[in-house]
Each structure stands twice: as C-alpha cells, then as structure tokens.
Amino acid sequence: MARLVISWIDRRFPLTKFIKHELTEYPTPRNLNYWWNFGFLAGFVLVLQIISGVFLAMHYKPDALLAFASIEHIMREVNYGWLLRYLHSTGASAFFVVIFIHMARTLYYGTYRAPRELMWWTGQVLLVLLMATAFMGYLLPWGQMSYWGAQVITNLFGATPMIGDEVVVWLRGDFVVGDATINRFFVLHFLFPFLICGMVLIHLVALHYVRSSNPSGFNLDAKDNIPFHPYFTTKDLFGLGVFLVIFCFFVFFYPEFFIESENNIPADPLNTPAHIVPEWYFLPFYAILRAIPDMLGGVVAMVLSILIFTAMPYLDRSKIPGGSRYRPAYRILFYVFVVNVAVLAYVGAQPPTDAMTLLGRIATFIYFGVFLLLPFLSKHEEKWLLERGLSREVLDLIEGEESHERRRKATARREETKR
Amino acid sequence: MSEQELEDRERRDFLGKVTAAVGGAGAAAACWPFISSMNPATNVLSKATTEIELSMIPEGETKTVSWQGKPVFVVHRSPDQIAAMSKSNSRIDPQPDEERAKKSEWLVVVGICTHLGCVPNKTDKGWSCPCHGSEYDLSGRVLKGPAPKNLELPPYDFVADDKLLIGKT
Amino acid sequence: MRAMLPSLMALLCVMSTYDLRAASPSSSLADVELSHESENLKRGAQFVLSMCTGCHNLTYVKYRELLRIGFNHQEVAELKGDNDINAPIFSPDIVEMTKSLFGLVPPDLSLIAKAREGKGRYIYTLLTSYHQNEDGSVDNSVFPGIRMPDVLSYSSTTDDQDRKVLEEQARDAAVFLEWTADPHANDRRTMGYYVMGYLIVFTFLLWFLKRRTWSQLEGK
Numbered sequence: 001m002a003r004l005v006i007s008w009i010d011r012r013f014p015l016t017k018f019i020k021h022e023l024t025e026y027p028t029p030r031n032l033n034y035w036w037n038f039g040f041l042a043g044f045v046l047v048l049q050i051i052s053g054v055f056l057a058m059h060y061k062p063d064a065l066l067a068f069a070s071i072e073h074i075m076r077e078v079n080y081g082w083l084l085r086y087l088h089s090t091g092a093s094a095f096f097v098v099i100f101i102h103m104a105r106t107l108y109y110g111t112y113r114a115p116r117e118l119m120w121w122t123g124q125v126l127l128v129l130l131m132a133t134a135f136m137g138y139l140l141p142w143g144q145m146s147y148w149g150a151q152v153i154t155n156l157f158g159a160t161p162m163i164g165d166e167v168v169v170w171l172r173g174d175f176v177v178g179d180a181t182i183n184r185f186f187v188l189h190f191l192f193p194f195l196i197c198g199m200v201l202i203h204l205v206a207l208h209y210v211r212s213s214n215p216s217g218f219n220l221d222a223k224d225n226i227p228f229h230p231y232f233t234t235k236d237l238f239g240l241g242v243f244l245v246i247f248c249f250f251v252f253f254y255p256e257f258f259i260e261s262e263n264n265i266p267a268d269p270l271n272t273p274a275h276i277v278p279e280w281y282f283l284p285f286y287a288i289l290r291a292i293p294d295m296l297g298g299v300v301a302m303v304l305s306i307l308i309f310t311a312m313p314y315l316d317r318s319k320i321p322g323g324s325r326y327r328p329a330y331r332i333l334f335y336v337f338v339v340n341v342a343v344l345a346y347v348g349a350q351p352p353t354d355a356m357t358l359l360g361r362i363a364t365f366i367y368f369g370v371f372l373l374l375p376f377l378s379k380h381e382e383k384w385l386l387e388r389g390l391s392r393e394v395l396d397l398i399e400g401e402e403s404h405e406r407r408r409k410a411t412a413r414r415e416e417t418k419r
Numbered sequence: 420m421s422e423q424e425l426e427d428r429e430r431r432d433f434l435g436k437v438t439a440a441v442g443g444a445g446a447a448a449a450c451w452p453f454i455s456s457m458n459p460a461t462n463v464l465s466k467a468t469t470e471i472e473l474s475m476i477p478e479g480e481t482k483t484v485s486w487q488g489k490p491v492f493v494v495h496r497s498p499d500q501i502a503a504m505s506k507s508n509s510r511i512d513p514q515p516d517e518e519r520a521k522k523s524e525w526l527v528v529v530g531i532c533t534h535l536g537c538v539p540n541k542t543d544k545g546w547s548c549p550c551h552g553s554e555y556d557l558s559g560r561v562l563k564g565p566a567p568k569n570l571e572l573p574p575y576d577f578v579a580d581d582k583l584l585i586g587k588t
Numbered sequence: 589m590r591a592m593l594p595s596l597m598a599l600l601c602v603m604s605t606y607d608l609r610a611a612s613p614s615s616s617l618a619d620v621e622l623s624h625e626s627e628n629l630k631r632g633a634q635f636v637l638s639m640c641t642g643c644h645n646l647t648y649v650k651y652r653e654l655l656r657i658g659f660n661h662q663e664v665a666e667l668k669g670d671n672d673i674n675a676p677i678f679s680p681d682i683v684e685m686t687k688s689l690f691g692l693v694p695p696d697l698s699l700i701a702k703a704r705e706g707k708g709r710y711i712y713t714l715l716t717s718y719h720q721n722e723d724g725s726v727d728n729s730v731f732p733g734i735r736m737p738d739v740l741s742y743s744s745t746t747d748d749q750d751r752k753v754l755e756e757q758a759r760d761a762a763v764f765l766e767w768t769a770d771p772h773a774n775d776r777r778t779m780g781y782y783v784m785g786y787l788i789v790f791t792f793l794l795w796f797l798k799r800r801t802w803s804q805l806e807g808k
Contacts, residue, residue, distance in 0.1 A: 030805065055453050059460075072648040072698070075772075077460040080452035082772045083779075226805065234798040237442075241791030248787055252780025256702060264703035264769070265695070434800060438793040445786055465652055465674045 022208055027225035028232050029214035035109075036212070037239035038102040044240060045095045046200065050193050052088040060140065062186035064179040067142035068266040086255035092134050093258040094247050096281035099127060103309075108334055110316060110323025111213035117313045119210065122203040124310050126196060131282070131306075133192040136185040138279060139177070143263030148276045150177045150185070156289070159299040176269055217321030221400035222407065275351055283348030284341050290352055291364040301364065308371050315371055318378035320385060326394055329381040333370055340366045468586035470578075473525070481541055483530060486585045490530035490538055491573055492546075492559075493583065496523070500557050509560035512569045516558045519569070522577065527585065528559035528570040539570075546570075616730075617709040618716070622763050624774070626658035632764025633657065635757055637667050637677070639739050640697060643686050646677035648698035649768045657767060690735050701762070701769035708762035715758035718743040 009015045059078050061070040074081035103123070106112050112120035139150040154171050158164040173180030214220060250257055258280070262273045278286050288305045292298035316330075324331035340363050347360040390398075469486040476482045476495045483490050496504070501523045504516040520526050530538050532548040539546035545556040554563040559570035575585045622628075633654060636646075651668040655661070664673065671677075677698075686693050695703075704710040710730075717730040718738035726743045728734040738744070740754045767773070 051453065055456050058457065069648070073460070073462070076648060076653070077462045079455040079458055079460060081456060081460070082776060083452050084456055086776075230801045231805070234794065234801045238791065238794040238798045241787065241794045245784065245787045245791055248780070248783050252776055252783060255776070261703055261705055264699040434793070434797055438790075438797050441790050441793055445790060461652075462650070462674070 024227060024229040026208065026228040027222075028212055028228045029220045030224050030226045030231070031214050031216065031220070032212065032232070032235075033215055034235075034239060035101070035105040036214075037236055038098050038105060040236040041098045041240065041243050042095070042102055043200065044243075045091055045098055046193070046196065049088060049091045049095060050197075052084050052091060053190070053193070055084050056088055057190060060186075062140065062183045064142065064182055064267075067140060067182055071141050082255075083251075086251050089259060090247065090251045090255060090257075092137065093279075093281065094243075094250075095130065096134070098243075099130060100281075103127070104338065107312070107337075108324050108331075109213065109215055110217055110321060110327075110330065112312045113217070113316065113321060114313065115210045116206075116213060118206045119203060120313065121310060122199055122206060124306075126199050126203065128306065129192055129196050129199060133189060133196065134279065134281070136189040136192070139182060139185045140189065141263060142182060142267045143260075144265045144267055144271075144273050145260040145263040145276065147177060147267030147269065148272055149278055150181065152276065153278075154181075156299050156302075159296040161296070178269075215322070215325060216397050217323060217325065218397040218401045219404050220397075221404050224400070277349055280345070280349075283346075284344035285348075287344040287348035287360045288364045288367065290348070291357070291360040301368075305367060308368070311371070315374040316378050317375050318382040320382055320390075320394070322394075326391075327378075327381055327385070329377055333374065333377065336366065337370045340370070468584055471583045471585070473581045473583055478524075484585070486529075486573060491585055492526070492528050492530045492541075492570075494526040494528075494557065496520075496526055496557060498524075504556065504558045507556065509556070509562060509569060511561045511564060511567065514558075514560060514569060519558045519560070519572065521575070525577075525583070526557065526559060527573060527575050527583070529573050531571070532566055533561065533568040533570065534564075534566040616713075617706045618713045620709055620712050620759060620762075622708045622712070622759060622766060624763055624767065628760050628763045629657040629767055630659060631757075632760035632762070632767075633659070633667070635761045636697065636764050640761075641677060641679075641682075643682060643736075644694050644697045645679065645682055646698045646768060647696050649677050649771075650674060651677060653771065656771070657764075692735070694736065697765060697768065699769050701766045703769075707769070708766040711765055712755075712758050712762040715740055715761065716742055716755055720744065 006016060010017070056074065059070065059074045059081065061067060071085070074085055076082075078084070106120065106123070135150075135153060139146045154168055154177065157171055158168045160167045169175060171181075172178065173184060211219070260277070265273075277283070285302050285305055289298045289302040292301045318327065318330070320326055324334050343363045344360065344367065347356050347363060350356045467487055469484055469491070471482070471484055471493060473493075473495075476493060478495050479497050479500075481492055481494045483492055485491070501516070505523075508515070517523070519528075530546075532539050532550065532553055534548065534551055534553050537548050537550035539548040539553070539555060542554075545554065545559070545562070547554045548566065551565050552563065553561060553566035555566075555570055556562055559572070561567070561569050573585050574587050575583060578584045650673075651664055651671060652673045654664050654667060659667070668675075683693050701707045701711060706713070714728065714730045714734075717728050718726055718740070719729060720743045721727055726738050728736075728738075740757060742751070742754050742758075745751050745754060
C-alpha cells in the first residue's frame with residue numbers, strides 16, 4: 001500500500017529521487033567532526049522555537065495592560081504553560097549558543113572561503129534576523145528589563161542623521177515604548193521566523209550545491225565522501241541527544257538562569273531599574289556600543305561589528321585552505337578574537353565604571369584590529385608557509401582535490417556531449 | 420559475508436529497532452504537553468460549576484444564569500404548571516415531565532436551541548426560538564420543529580434546601 | 589576536537605560572566621535552608637495572609653490555588669473571607685490606602701521571590717534584618733530606609749529563644765513566597781528527573797548505534 005502511494009507520488013513529484021539525492025545518498029565528507037553538528041542543531045532549535053511559540057501565542061495577549069498578566073496566566077493556569085514558556089525562553093538562549101558555535105566553527109576552519117561565500121552571507125542574514133526576532137520577543141513579557149531594553153535599543157535609531165527622532169517615534173508608534181509597540185513587536189516576532197525559514201532554505205540549497213565543507217578545507221576525493229544516511233543521521237542524532245540533555249537540564253532545573261530577575265516586575269514607564277543589561281547574547285555588541293563616546297559613532301561601530309564578518313572571504317588572502325588547521329598565525333588570531341569577545345561580553349554586563357570603559361575600548365580596538373590585521377597577516381603567513389614547504393598531508397589533499405576536480409569536469413563534459 | 424559480520428548486522432538491526440522505538444515513544448510523549456495546553460486552563464475549569472441561591476427566584480419566575488459560558492434557565496414552576504406539564508408531552512421527542520426535573524417545582528435546562536444553537540426567548544407557554552421558530556414547553560420539551568430534540572438538561576444537584584449547583588463536582 | 593577545546597573554554601567564560609553578575613548582590617544574604625514541606629507552606633500562607641496582605645497584594649495568586657499546598661476547602665474558606673474562591677488575592681483598596689499613607693504602592697508579592705536576587709533567602713534576610721539605631725529609630729540593614737514596618741517586631745525582640753520563633757516565621761513566609769512565585773516548581777523538577785533519565789538512556793542508545801554504524805567504515 002505504502003509503496004503504491006509512493007510510486008503514485010513519484011510519477012508526479014520527485015519524492016524518492018529528492019530524498020535519495022538530498023538526504024540518504026547525499027555525499028558527505030567522512031572526516032566531519034562534531035563541530036559540523038551545529039547546523040543541524042540550529043535547525044532543530046528553530047523548529048522547537050516555532051512550535052513552542054505558536055502554542056504560547058494561543059494564550060498570550062499583546063497588550064500593554066494585559067501582556068504581563070497573560071504570561072502569568074500561562075505560567076500558572078495553562079496546562080504545561082510553564083513548560084512551553086521555559087522551552088521558549090531557554091530555547092532563545094540555546095539558539096544563540098548553537099549559532100555562535102556554528103559561526104566559530106566556520107571561522108576556525110576558514111570555511112567561508114570560495115565557493116562558500118554565499119553560505120557565509122546567508123548565514124549573516126540569518127544572524128541579523130535571529131537577533132531582531134530575539135530582541136522583539138524579549139519585549140513581549142512586558143517586564144521591567146523587557147521594557148527598558150526595548151526603550152534603549154529603539155532609541156539607538158535616534159542616531160540616524162537628520163530624521164533620528166522621527167524614526168524612533170515611527171518604530172514605536174508612540175512617544176515611548178507603549179501599547180502600539182508591543183502589538184507590532186508581537187506581529188513581527190511572529191512574522192520573522194517565516195523569513196528565517198525562507199533564508200534557511202536558501203542556505204540549504206546553497207549548501208547542497210557547493211557540498212559540505214570539512215576540517216581539511218579541501219574538497220575531498222570521491223572515495224572520502226560517504227552517504228549521509230546512515231552515517232550522519234546517526235551522528236547528528238547522537239549530537240542532538242547530548243544537546244537535549246544539557247538543554248532540558250536548564251529547562252527543568254534552572255529555567256530562570258537566562259531570565260533577568262528584574263523582568264519579574266511589570267514594566268513601569270516612570271521608573272528605570274538601577275542596572276539595565278541586555279540579554280547575554282547581545283552583551284559583546286552592547287559593550288562595543290558603549291565603548292564609543294559619540295552616540296552615532298557607537299551605533300555605527302555596533303552595526304559594523306556584525307557586518308564586518310561579511311568581508312571575511314576577502315580579508316583572508318591566504319591561498320592555503322583549512323583555516324586554523326594548517327595555519328598557526330590564523331589560529332592564534334582566532335583565539336585572540338574569541339577571548340576578546342568573551343572580554344567584551346564581560347564588560348557589557350558590568351556597570352560603566354572608568355576601568356570598565358577603558359577595558360571595553362581596548363577590547364573594541366582589538367575586535368576590529370583582528371579583522372584589519374587579517375589581510376596582511378594571511379599574506380605573510382602564506383609566504384612563510386610556502387617557503388617552509390607544505391607538509392605531506394597537505395600535498396596529498398591538494399592532489400586529491402585536483403583529481404576530484406578533473407573527474408568532475410570530465411563528467412560535466414560527458415553530460416555536455418550527450419546533450 | 421562472514422559469520423561475524425552477519426551477527427553484527429543482526430545486532431545492529433535490533434539496536435536500530437530499539438532506538439527507533441524509544442525515540443518514537445519519547446517524541447509521542449513530548450507532544451502531550453503541547454496538545455494538553457490547548458485544553459481549558461485551570462481558571463476556565465474553575466468556572467465549570469455555578470452555584471445559585473434558589474430563594475432569589477419567586478414562584479412562576481425564570482432566572483437565566485451562566486454555566487460554563489452557556490445560558491441555563493432555572494424556572495420556579497407553579498403547581499398548575501407542574502400539573503399541566505405532567506399531562507402533556509412532546510410529539511417530536513416524547514419524555515415524561517418527571518424525568519425532566521429532579522424536583523418538580525424546579526426546571527433546569529440549558530438555554531440553547533437544539534436546532535442550531537440560538538438562545539430561545541421566554542413566552543407564556545415556554546420558549547420560542549427567534550432563529551427558526553422552534554417552540555418548547557415549560558418542561559423544555561420541543562413542541563414545534565425544526566428543533567429535533569428537547570432542551571438539554573445540565574448535570575445539577577440541590578446541595579442544600581435552597582442552593583442549586585450546576586455542573587459536575 | 590581537541591583543537592577547538594580552548595574555544596569551548598572561552599564560551600564557558602562568556603557564560604560565567606553572566607553568573608558572576610548574578611551572584612554578587614546575593615552573597616550578603618543569610619545562608620538559610622528553605623524546605624518546601626506542606627506544613628511550612630501552610631504556616632507561611634497563614635502568616636502572609638494575615639501579616640502582609642494588609643498592605644501587599646498577591647495579584648497573580650488565586651485563593652483556589654491554596655488548595656494545592658495542602659489546605660482543605662474549609663481552611664481556604666476561612667482564609668479567603670468574603671472573597672470568591674476564584675478571585676485573586678487582590679484588593680483595590682490597598683492601592684488607594686497605601687498610596688495615601690506611604691506615598692507609594694508596596695510591591696506585589698506574587699512574584700517577589702523571583703524578582704529579587706537570592707529568591708526566598710532575600711525575603712528571609714530582609715525580614716530578620718531590622719535593628720534599632722541608637723536614637724531608637726528602626727532600620728533595615730538589607731534595605732536601608734525601608735518604609736515597610738518591622739512586622740515581626742524583630743528589632744525589639746532581644747531574647748534568643750523568642751528570636752528563633754520569629755526566624756522560623758520568616759522562613760515559612762519565604763518558603764510560601766517562593767511557592768507563589770513558582771507554583772509548579774515541584775511538578776517541574778519531578779518531570780525533569782524522568783525527562784533527564786529518558787534522555788540519557790536514549791542518548792546512550794544513539795551513541796551505540798552511531799558507533800556501530802561507523803565501525804563499518806573502518807579499514808575502508
């Protein structure tokens with residue numbers, strides 16, 4: 001019966017072919033390590049967020065007078081409402097953990113290089129969309145931290161030259177964050193995940209066109225590619241299991257870990273909490289914003305700090321692939337960058353004392369310095385490595401990639417002549 | 420294929436099946452909180468019963484109360500009306516009046532027309548539905564269609580002499 | 589794998605900055621053990637509903653929910669007074685009264701435990717930190733200049749034995765307010781144990797399956 005249905009569909013839609021080509025038999029480099037698990041995990045968290053979000057939206061009221069109480073209604077009276085909400089709030093943090101690791105992997109192994117620039121850039125768009133979605137979602141509980149976070153961040157748009165004030169009022173639909181703001185943020189918070197899904201689709205189409213990267217940075221010989229199923233289905237699912245153990249530990253035992261205690265106080269437009277901090281995933285960018293004394297300059301620096309990743313394929317001028325694996329100087333730069341981001345996050349969480357501002361400025365300088373140093377460093381490093389002579393391992397990989405290319409071109413030619 | 424490999428394959432199949440079964444059971448269980456969240460929340464469930472002071476309704480009067488958001492007619496019937504009702508019956512959905520009221524002077528019916536859900540209006544003889552003209556007598560029995568059935572009886576109990584509790588406790 | 593360990597460490601550093609910030613203000617709180625037994629909760633509820641609800645509301649808690657901490661219908665009927673059992677523990681008069689008396693509305697207590705660093709420990713410490721100044725005025729060392737009176741009369745009690753009784757009351761109040769802030773905490777933890785147990789077993793199964801699948805590749 002099932003076979004009949006499938007063959008009926010197959011005559012009208014390439015179902016079996018699609019599954020075989022894109023999933024079960026999709027050739028995947030056999031040397032992928034567990035850092036290649038996080039794309040799949042990000043997809044899982046996206047689905048989890050959408051499902052828990054839809055069920056939360058059935059009980060939530062986007063109204064300045066009712067929002068806080070409706071969250072308490074969910075937490076206290078809706079069946080398993082507390083579970084839905086804690087899944088969603090913990091899921092938001094988990095999403096950023098997974099995405100940051102996914103990005104760190106790309107940076108570490110230098111896999112943003114040709115021909116995967118579009119993967120990297122669609123990934124950047126996804127990051128920005130995710131940040132916007134998270135930011136708007138954070139207003140919805142209408143707690144003190146939600147309210148003042150939204151107030152401060154929307155005020156950043158006031159730095160727009162000429163029409164700053166008008167833009168801020170337009171964004172809020174009110175002179176301060178108010179009823180109009182929460183209503184539109186709710187609508188957009190519901191809408192943006194659809195955009196994310198669309199962008200994920202493009203991200204995946206690009207992935208299946210250029211094929212998965214791998215730790216070596218080279219395209220592997222055909223013999224070193226293995227079918228996705230059962231090898232990577234089992235590997236990804238095991239990774240998911242480990243992820244869920246950690247995730248559920250927070251959901252069930254420390255669900256308030258990622259929620260500011262101030263946010264349990266309803267929004268009060270006349271009373272700012274003593275120390276407002278953004279969610280942890282915005283801390284490094286928030287520190288960069290505060291490091292620049294000028295408001296417009298701070299906003300520009302913060303926006304640049306995210307956009308500058310886009311230039312990575314061009315900033316890295318070394319011909320030797322593999323990122324940190326075969327390039328010691330690049331590796332050092334990577335670790336400097338990661339530690340520096342951690343420092344920025346720390347500074348972002350502290351009250352702006354003199355010492356902290358100074359530390360924030362140094363870290364901001366290093367943040368951009370790393371990107372600006374990369375073109376020179378990568379060129380010098382390449383020269384140095386070539387002079388020293390490449391290792392046997394790398395030479396083998398180059399040979400493998402060349403024979404792989406030759407075979408691909410030959411197949412392409414055959415196809416051409418057939419036509 | 421060597422014996423060792425065959426044995427391995429069998430073991431893997433078993434392991435695969437067990438893992439799939441455990442995973443499937445877990446996924447099914449994980450659906451429950453989501454489905455359950457769509458059921459009435461505790462604040463809604465707490466409205467599942469309604470208490471009424473009967474002394475507030477004089478003989479011959481009807482009071483409409485809300486039970487689970489639905490209108491319920493509570494009628495304090497006079498002896499004449501009770502006598503009339505125990506003699507007459509409905510031709511569409513016949514039912515003796517004794518089965519319609521736990522205490523003959525109190526009629527408790529859900530005020531929703533059994534045709535398409537409108538709320539019938541009170542008349543001298545009983546009720547008449549404004550939507551399609553169905554008529555009911557003072558026992559809530561249907562006298563004239565299109566309604567197919569008598570007015571529904573909610574679960575209720577006389578918790579004290581003058582206290583009525585509608586809904587299951 | 590090993591090559592990326594340092595970056596994982598760095599990530600943990602980022603996470604711990606978050607924790608550092610959360611830990612600092614609560615370090616001065618009394619290290620008191622709060623046990624969520626039914627009798628503590630009930631005593632705490634009786635204390636809060638008699639001593640605190642004169643000035644504070646518990647807007648998000650309904651009288652009916654008191655049935656869940658071990659009170660029976662009769663006891664809840666006594667606690668709720670004239671209020672409906674489905675009504676929130678809220679009185680609009682309090683808002684008016686306190687505003688005219690103190691010039692501000694005291695915070696709602698339903699979420700107070702979650703809204704303060706240290707949760708119940710904060711409440712316990714606050715209630716037992718009243719002291720008499722040399723000039724006879726009463727102040728609070730956790731919240732200097734607090735406008736809430738010393739409801740336990742802790743500052744005027746000097747006898748150690750009597751103070752123990754008051755501390756016991758403060759502890760029960762803290763336990764009850766932790767419950768009102770997070771009423772499903774027990775269900776959540778119980779469910780958590782099952783979920784964690786299941787996930788660990790399932791993850792081990794997946795690990796075996798993965799290892800078995802990949803062992804086919806060896807030597808190829």
